[in-house]
């Protein structure tokens with residue numbers, strides 16, 4: 001069974017139907033992208049999976065466990081860690097302090113120290129600036145800090161909402177290279193992105209959203225060969 005298995009998910013905000021029967025599955029150690037225009041339902045899918053937005057119908061299974069009704073903090077304890085779109089670091093705390101916030105879930109000081117070293121190995125620029133207040137970091141470094149903070153919780157799966165938002169092409173590549181190595185460390189990744197180039201170059205598989213429905217599911221190569229991009233952005 002897939003690590004994450006979402007079936008026939010329906011989510012409404014009052015009268016607005018944001019997800020209309022969405023089904024998707026992510027296998028352990030995959031990197032998968034959800035793409036689509038603004039308002040197509042990407043954030044709603046990630047928030048519903050993380051347990052922040054309730055769903056009205058359908059099921060979400062993670063590691064063979066039904067998550068429906070489980071609050072967000074319990075899902076996080078199962079290893080499902082969510083980084084919201086345009087998330088912010090705590091600017092007045094140092095880089096190190098921001099990272100330690102991510103480890104609060106671990107409740108194991110020794111594990112937290114080892115994980116911190118792993119995060120610094122992935123993001124050497126964070127190690128260099130560990131005593132700087134996070135507010136002085138560049139946009140790219142802040143995004144690295146957010147992902148580093150999520151990794152401090154030792155996730156089994158990361159849900160990243162538009163991790164490349166606002167970054168330069170060079171910084172997108174640096175961040176992509178790091179995310180690409182996460183499956184080797186046992187971390188599965190589901191991320192949202194509207195830049196199709198960034199999405200298809202990083203993800204092995206793509207789900208294409210349009211108005212709350214999935215209208216494409218397949219490999220990145222199939223996505224690029226198909227007319228899915230035109231249909232999604234029609």
Ligand SMILES: Nc1ncnc2c1ncn2[C@@H]1O[C@H](COP(=O)(O)OP(=O)(O)O)[C@@H](O)[C@H]1O
Nearest residue numbers: 013016018036037038039040041042043044045
């Ligand atoms: N808190 C909310 N209240 C009401 N409608 C919302 C809310 N959040 C999102 N929506 C609506 O749900 C739909 C999907 O939005 P969203 O999941 O944010 O899409 P995306 O992340 O792809 O831009 C849109 O029509 C949006 O206007």
Ligand SMILES: [Mg+2]
Nearest residue numbers: 042043044085
């Ligand atoms: Mg969004």
